[in-house]
Amino acid sequence: MKYPDFDELTIKEIKDYTKDLETDDSLIELANILSEDERKGVKRIAKKLKNKLAKKEAVIAKWVNMNSLQEKLESNGYQAVIGIDEAGRGPLAGPVVAAAVLLDSTKPIYGLDDSKKLSREKREKLLEEIKKKAKVGIGQASSKEIDKYNIREATFAAMKRAVKNLLPQLEEKPDLLLVDGNTVIPDLKIDQKAVIDGDAKINSIAAASIAAKVSRDQIIFEYAEEYPEYNFKSNKGYGTAEHIAALEEHGSSPIHRKSFGRVPK
Template sequence: MDYPDFSLEDRALSKGATRIAGVDEVGRGPLAGPVTAAAVILDPTRIPAGLNDSKKLSAKKREAIAKEIWATAQVSVAHATVEEIDEINILRASHLAMERAVAALDPAPDYLLIDGNLIPRDLMLTSEAVVKGDGKSVSIAAASVVAKIARDDIMMDLAQQFPGYGWDTNAGYPSKSHKAALQNLGVTPHHRRSFKPVHNILYQG
């Protein structure tokens, strides 16, 4: 398996950056719940062993690595709500969550490595967009792990309040059972009304 490394961070350091944050978001595809972003400034001397893109790690490994990241790095997590997603669209909302996560880092970073091909428009710091960044940069991978666990925890809490949708296992993604529950149980306040499967149920003739 290929692992992300510190080479993008080293390049930024060689250009004079001193505090490099990796930024990633999770939750663009689900039909329910917020979109969550994390920003992480790793200590280069204490990078967790086995750190990788959160999608390539088992749940147990992810939990262990997340604990290590929180213990050794500077971390912030932020969200954009379902209401914001419906109001400004999911791409803009995911960027808003990223902007909030970066703004919450104190002291502030001076260079950002951002997963994806777009830089959120309100980030005023020197930034580099990295396509599939969670597989290339350890800082982005760390952000992906932290964001995923933070969002999964929210969805598990919501699953207790709204049983039947399987959010504790599908995290709000449009699984077959989640779509069936939408049909049978209806739309909750945590569903994204601008997403087609939800919209269609609300407005079916």
Template sequence: MQKIPADLSFETAARSLGFTAIAGVDEVGRGPLAGPVTAAAVILDPARIPPGLADSKTLTSTKREKLFDQILETAQCSIAHASVEEIDSLNILRASHLAMERAVAGLALAPDHCLIDGNLIPLGLKGRAEAIVKGDAKSLSIAAASIIAKVTRDRLMVDLAQQHPGYGWEVNAGYPTKLHLNALLNLGVTAWHRRSFKPIHNILYQAKTVTP
């Protein structure tokens, strides 16, 4: 069965109800052991959709980088983060939603309707919104937000990799690859690691139990 590409169906439906500023919202970085979670909110100009726009997971890094620049040039965008400390104190789901809320609040034009990737609408989100499961593969606005969020976070992790070499963040973006897990055992836990995540918690707990 051929996969249907993302389009503007959800945006068109919202416009038919009278909404004019429709924002796609997505986040990236729930699964990594290190680094913040990053969200983006994007209001596309229907007359200036970048060609080739699609879910970030289906694109090469080169294509994502190109689309990142084109989206910033043609759409209204806002980027926000939730910190490692917030992830550890709130939990990763709530921190992800907090980053989404911040991204929406940061838009220069307040949206009157938000398309949220996932099955939940963030509790602190103001205004009307709908949750769309796998929305980054269905809505071009959410797809654009997924690209903005992923490229931003990937660049951030490359910068952090220069400050903390050996964990492979420049290639694994903080996800628990074999290189990353081995480096944790050999190099230890950094300030950028999420202490509430089981692999990090276990290392810290074991370290405490064997230390006199």
């Protein structure tokens, strides 16, 4: 690649030149060239470029590592392996939401991880990419269903609905479901495998974790407009001190889980 004569450029001009460059193999060549410059400011730019490249390499390595189990399963004959996770088991209000995701291994999505480890901005950005490159099914169970059955059974219902909503998008029936946690979904005629901490170990489950979390947040933010006294936009239905105080003052709303101990009947 042909570069400008950096000796003729100011540090600011070099900084402007490098700020929007793609993080690819040519970046290390450029960083090495700039490292030879005697100006400390240029050396700092070179160091930042190397750090940027190292971060990308780490993200790629994470994708590869978190794809290893799925690739092993595929090599054993499984063709359509679905990742499943949920969001919202613990809150005092709102639905529990589940997602089922089929990734395309030829279309990597770098940065997937347990949704709890990611910022809201990062989750939302990743979900946009997930929807473009993968197939996603979302399911939910309402607070009334949680009260009627219990959170465990309602979570299974949400997961089943997520799978059901994914199926029409698939060319063939899934061979295997990888379910985050230590329990598989009952009464499903599809092979399953429970994976403890799967959202931090397997890309498809991590993608499902993100899809479920962002989808539930969107639902609870809508409820925040309808029930502003509980400040759902901040607590997302979880039992924060502020939320408990609001329950004591206003009582419960139609979306609160009356079967949960801290929620007034």
